[in-house]
Amino acid sequence: MWSYSKIDTENLKAINELESKLGIALIAFSDENIEYADLNEDAAKEVKDLETKLGLSLLALKE
Numbered sequence: 001m002w003s004y005s006k007i008d009t010e011n012l013k014a015i016n017e018l019e020s021k022l023g024i025a026l027i028a029f030s031d032e033n034i035e036y037a038d039l040n041e042d043a044a045k046e047v048k049d050l051e052t053k054l055g056l057s058l059l060a061l062k063e
Contacts, residue, residue, distance in 0.1 A: 005030045035062040 005028040007015070015026055037060035039047065044060075051058050 002029050002031055002034075004028065036060060037062050 007028055019026055039060055047058055047060055
């Protein structure tokens, strides 16, 4: 299950500083009992290509 992370002031400041430095937005979330899939380079490229095609972000998880 995914949920937004509880971030203390110090960590929020660090995130904000990195966002400003890189000119990006970051979203912090936490997971419980989730294992990420170990993708090889070809599989990772297929996921990235689909992200680009669909205009969204995907996370690869073990089933």
